[in-house]
Amino acid sequence: MKKIGVLTSGGDAPGMNAAIRAVVRAGIAEGLDVAGIRRGYIGLIKGDLMPMTASSVSGIISQGGTILRTARCEEFRTPEGRAKAAKVLEDNGIEGLVVIGGDGSFRGAMALNETCGCKVVGIPGTIDNDIPGTQYSIGFDTAINTALEAIDKIRDTSASHERVFVVEVMGRHNGFIALEVGIAGGAEAVLVPECRQDIVSLCRKMQAGQERGKLSSIIVVAEGAAKGADVAAAITQITGIETRLSILGHIQRGGTPSARDRALATRFGHFAVKLLLEGQTNVMTGIELSQVIASPLEAVCQGRRDLDVALLNVVEVMSI
Amino acid sequence: MRIGMLTGGGDCPGLNPAIRGFVLRAMDYGYECLGFQNGWRGLVEGVHRPLGLKDVEDIILQGGTILGSSRTNPFRPGREEDLEKVLHNIKEFQLDAICALGGEDTLGVAHKLYKLGIPTVGIPKTMDNDLDATDYTFGFDSAVSVATESIDRLRDTARSHNRVMVVEVMGRHAGWVALYAGVAGGADWILLPEVQLDLDEMCDHLNEVRARGKNYSIVVTSEGVELPHADETDVTVDAFGHVILRERGVAEFLAKEIENRTGIETRFAVLGHIQRGGAPTVFDRVLASRLGVKAADLVHERQFGKMSAIRGTEIVSVDLHDAVSQLKTVPDSLYQEVKVLFKR
Numbered sequence: 153m154k155k156i157g158v159l160t161s162g163g164d165a166p167g168m169n170a171a172i173r174a175v176v177r178a179g180i181a182e183g184l185d186v187a188g189i190r191r192g193y194i195g196l197i198k199g200d201l202m203p204m205t206a207s208s209v210s211g212i213i214s215q216g217g218t219i220l221r222t223a224r225c226e227e228f229r230t231p232e233g234r235a236k237a238a239k240v241l242e243d244n245g246i247e248g249l250v251v252i253g254g255d256g257s258f259r260g261a262m263a264l265n266e267t268c269g270c271k272v273v274g275i276p277g278t279i280d281n282d283i284p285g286t287q288y289s290i291g292f293d294t295a296i297n298t299a300l301e302a303i304d305k306i307r308d309t310s311a312s313h314e315r316v317f318v319v320e321v322m323g324r325h326n327g328f329i330a331l332e333v334g335i336a337g338g339a340e341a342v343l344v345p346e347c348r349q350d351i352v353s354l355c356r357k358m359q360a361g362q363e364r365g366k367l368s369s370i371i372v373v374a375e376g377a378a379k380g381a382d383v384a385a386a387i388t389q390i391t392g393i394e395t396r397l398s399i400l401g402h403i404q405r406g407g408t409p410s411a412r413d414r415a416l417a418t419r420f421g422h423f424a425v426k427l428l429l430e431g432q433t434n435v436m437t438g439i440e441l442s443q444v445i446a447s448p449l450e451a452v453c454q455g456r457r458d459l460d461v462a463l464l465n466v467v468e469v470m471s472i
Numbered sequence: 473m474r475i476g477m478l479t480g481g482g483d484c485p486g487l488n489p490a491i492r493g494f495v496l497r498a499m500d501y502g503y504e505c506l507g508f509q510n511g512w513r514g515l516v517e518g519v520h521r522p523l524g525l526k527d528v529e530d531i532i533l534q535g536g537t538i539l540g541s542s543r544t545n546p547f548r549p550g551r552e553e554d555l556e557k558v559l560h561n562i563k564e565f566q567l568d569a570i571c572a573l574g575g576e577d578t579l580g581v582a583h584k585l586y587k588l589g590i591p592t593v594g595i596p597k598t599m600d601n602d603l604d605a606t607d608y609t610f611g612f613d614s615a616v617s618v619a620t621e622s623i624d625r626l627r628d629t630a631r632s633h634n635r636v637m638v639v640e641v642m643g644r645h646a647g648w649v650a651l652y653a654g655v656a657g658g659a660d661w662i663l664l665p666e667v668q669l670d671l672d673e674m675c676d677h678l679n680e681v682r683a684r685g686k687n688y689s690i691v692v693t694s695e696g697v698e699l700p701h702a703d704e705t706d707v708t709v710d711a712f713g714h715v716i717l718r719e720r721g722v723a724e725f726l727a728k729e730i731e732n733r734t735g736i737e738t739r740f741a742v743l744g745h746i747q748r749g750g751a752p753t754v755f756d757r758v759l760a761s762r763l764g765v766k767a768a769d770l771v772h773e774r775q776f777g778k779m780s781a782i783r784g785t786e787i788v789s790v791d792l793h794d795a796v797s798q799l800k801t802v803p804d805s806l807y808q809e810v811k812v813l814f815k816r
Contacts, residue, residue, distance in 0.1 A: 164632035191634070217628030221687070298625065305618065305749030308536030312483035314510070317745070367540075401741045402637070406625030 153271075155185040156248040156428055157201070157241070160218040161192035161225075161257035164405055165277045165291025167413035168218040168252055173209035174421020175250045175275075180206050182429060187246060191221045192253070193228035193260055196237040201244060213414055216294075216406045222253070228260055231267070238268035247271060248428035250421070252290070254278040258449045262434055273424045274436035274449055275417075279405060281328040284455035285447030286438030290420065293412040295322070295404045296332045302400050303337035303370060309396075310368035316358060316387055316395040318371045320380030322404050327459050329404070330374035335463065340369045340471045343383065345376035346459045351383070355390040357471075362393065369393075419444050473503045473568040475771060477523065479537040480511035480544075480578030484599040484611025485752035486760035487537035490573055492528040493764025494595070499525065501772050506565065511574070512581055513544035516557045520565065532757055535614075535749045537573075545577065547584055562590060569771045573597050575609075576796055579779060583792040586777040593770045594779030594792050595763050599748060602646035605795040606781035610760040615642065615747040616652040622743050623657030623690060629739075630688040636678060636730050638740040640723035642747050643694035646801045649747070654692035655810055661689070662810065663726070665696040666802045675733040680816040682736060691730070695742075697722050762787045 158175045160168050172188070179186040188208075190200040202208075212219055227233035241249070241264075248271040251261040261272040276283040279295035299321050310317045319339075323329045327344025334342030340361065341354050358369050371387070373380050384397040409417070420437040423444045427435055435446040475498060479487050495505050505523040508514030521527075531538055546554040562570070569591040572582040575598035582592040596603045599611035619641045630637040639657075643649045647664025654662035660681050661674050678689050699722065723740035731738040752760065759782060766780035766787045778789045 160632075164629050166628070168632075215628070216625065217632040221634065222632050223634065301750075302746045305535065305746045308485075308534070308749030309483050309745050312479075312487075312536040312541045314540060396745060398744045398746065399742060400746075402629050402739060403622045403625045403741060403743075406628030407621075 153184065153247045153429060155187065155245045156250065157187045157189050157246045158250045159189035159192050159196060160220045160222045161251060161253035162222060163278060164217050164222050165279045166216040166294035166407055166409035167290035167417040168277050169212040169215045170409060170414045170417035171252050171275050171277065171290060171421040172220060173212050174418040175425055176204040176209045177206055178422045178425040182425060187244060188220050191223040193225040193237065194223050196240055197227055197233055199240045214408050216408055234264055234267045237264060241268060241270050250275060250424045252277045255283060255453050258436060259453050262449050265434055271428055271433035273427045275420045275424055276436060276438065280323060280326065282326045282457050283452060284457040285436055285452040288416060288439055290413055290417045294407060294410045296329055297410055298404050298407055299329060299333045299400055300336050303333065306398055307368050307370060310370060314367055316369045316371065316393050318373055318380045318384040318395060318397045320373045320375055320399040323374035324376040327374040327377065330372050331459060331463055334372040334467055337370065338470065339372045339467060341371050342464060342467050343373040343377040344459060345374055347461050347464060351386050352390060355387055358393065359391050474506065474566055475503055475569045475571055476506050476508055476515065476565065476567040477539065477571045478508040478511050478514055479539045479541050480572065480574035481541060482748060483536045483541050484597055484748055485535045485614035485750060486610030486756040487573055487597060488531040488534045489752060489757045489760035490595050490610065490764040491538065492531055493761040494571060494768045495523050495528045497765040497768035507539045510540040511542040511544055511578065512546050513542040515561055516544060516546060516554045518561045533751050535751055545581060547581060569593065571595065571767055571771065575603060579792055580796045583796055586792060591776040593767050593776060595767045596779055596781060596795060600643055600646055601648040602799045602801065603795055604798050604800040605790040608759060608782055610756040612648065613755040614750060614753045615649055616656065617753050618747050618750060619649060619653035619743055620656040623653060626741055627690060630690060634687045636689045636691060636736050636738040638691045638693060638723045638727045638738065640693050640695055640740065640742040644696040645799050647694040648802060650692050650694040651802055651810060655813065657690060657692065659690045659692040660814055661691045663693040663697045664802055664807065665694050665698065667807055669697055671729055675730060677814060677816065678730065678736065679734050684816060691726065693722055693726060695722055699725055
């Protein structure tokens with residue numbers, strides 16, 4: 153193998169740049185040429201490539217987002233689109249590809265491998281942390297720290313006004329962010345899509361808390377569990393307590409990656425190059441018990457990472 | 473002398489340092505301070521506690537207010553009994569003076585009480601920075617810092633996805649937060665309540681920014697920007713008659729319009745209450761401490777009906793009347809100055 157490519161695809165996540173840097177530098181250290189592919193699979197189809205040098209990635213370890221940019225690409229879902237991409241790879245002599253993204257991006261990588269035999273390795277990058285085959289994905293740690301910081305700020309206002317605050321965090325299909333942030337932020341309750349929770353008993357608990365003189369109550373809601381606005385309205389209606397809503401939204405995606413995300417991304421990038429050089433393909437880097445591991449992309453795309461709903465009990469116990 | 477203190481209106485970083493400054497200075501004069509809980513409501517209900525050195529010495533770094541806050545207005549029509557209770561409690565607790573920390577509304581009540589013969593002083597607070605008669609209010613610098621940090625984060629996603637990002641910040645009548653956060657966050661367009669919204673002009677600009685090769689744009693808007701055809705009849709108001717703004721959805725409206733008009737993928741973020749909390753910045757801690765000290769001096773000098781303020785780098789006293797009679801809005805000249813930074 154003489155030349156590899158790297159691209160980012162799907163939603164951006166803090167730490168993607170650190171992973172790009174690691175792929176580029178590990179590749180160069182192994183004597184490989186490395187091409188950066190802009191805007192995910194769109195760039196691959198259009199041949200929008202840039203040669204990467206060791207210095208082209210200097211300073212990016214601390215930057216959020218992705219210097220290669222990302223996009224969704226409908227054309228790549230078609231055999232014609234993938235044939236174009238395969239031609240670009242062939243014309244440029246790219247024999248291995250590192251894809252940083254989520255499960256949709258990995259499906260694309262597998263399809264590409266099937267089309268042209270290019271070896272593909274995935275690196276899990278998503279703030280949602282819902283990818284099987286790894287305990288942590290790049291971006292999750294930064295996202296929860298950003299959300300936690302926001303909750304700390306909201307708590308000041310909540311305590312000053314003796315209000316209930318409903319904080320809606322990201323998580324359309326799962327409650328990984330909500331649960332982690334809820335525990336770390338001392339939330340009264342956490343609503344996740346995995347579990348039906350009874351709003352009336354939640355309201356009773358909050359009323360009891362207020363009667364005991366509790367100043368601030370924070371409810372963390374994953375966007376996929378319920379609309380924050382509906383939860384806030386229901387609480388006001390049932391308890392009569394003044395309730396405010398805060399939707400954290402896109403601020404959770406950006407920002408300087410945390411130390412953990414940078415280190416994780418760097419290890420993933422380094423390991424991904426090693427896997428390509430070993431001749432492996434259709435695998436994803438992951439981390440289990442602080443060891444980097446490789447899992448088949450097939451299993452990653454078909455599997456599901458389940459939330460440890462037993463942890464909701466920790467929230468319950470801590471908010472007495 | 474015994475002084476009642478209270479904090480009213482929306483909380484903001486700096487209230488605690490100001491309370492601390494006041495209490496520390498009052499100690500020099502041998503005055504006793506009582507903290508009333510939850511703004512004017514505390515004076516209506518008589519809920520209070522003594523404020524001594526131990527209560528305030530560790531609070532300089534804390535956001536929010538240790539006294540709690542509310543939007544209770546004892547001069548609200550139809551609530552005459554609230555005012556009677558306030559006047560009664562002032563006698564009952566033998567208060568020789570009242571120090572109110574707040575914005576336009578809270579200081580407005582303080583001013584009306586002063587007109588009724590109650591010795592009051594004020595300390596100006598508002599993260600909106602829209603109080604006249606003072607160059608800056610504490611809370612503003614902290615809020616703008618949080619907003620700027622958020623814009624920095626949103627920039628990452630906007631750039632990665634080639635998007636326009638619309639960021640809604642606080643600012644009901646005045647666009648100071650949007651103006652400062654927009655400049656500090658390197659925005660491509662800033663919308664303020666003071667400036668008539670021109671969607672065509674903005675969208676043309678965003679198209680040209682894209683055409684010259686910048687793949688993303690940031691638009692910063694005040695929550696109070698007036699929208700075309702907005703139906704403002706069906707809205708909820710608070711005790712001071714202010715519209716609850718969060719339901720207007722300014723950022724959402726703008727994001728849809730931008731996407732429709734330019735075809736560029738657009739997302740929005742409403743920063744909301746995170747701007748109100750968190751540890752105060754250095755600037756706000758120093759400003760609030762100095763204003764608190766000055767307000768205690770005003771009580772000592774029996775300069776009632778006044779509030780402490782900052783003019784240039786000097787802490788001065790001004791009439792409460794001057795502070796509440798008109799809002800300080802962003803002058804057009806300043807907006808034009810800032811527009812130089814929107815490059816096509």
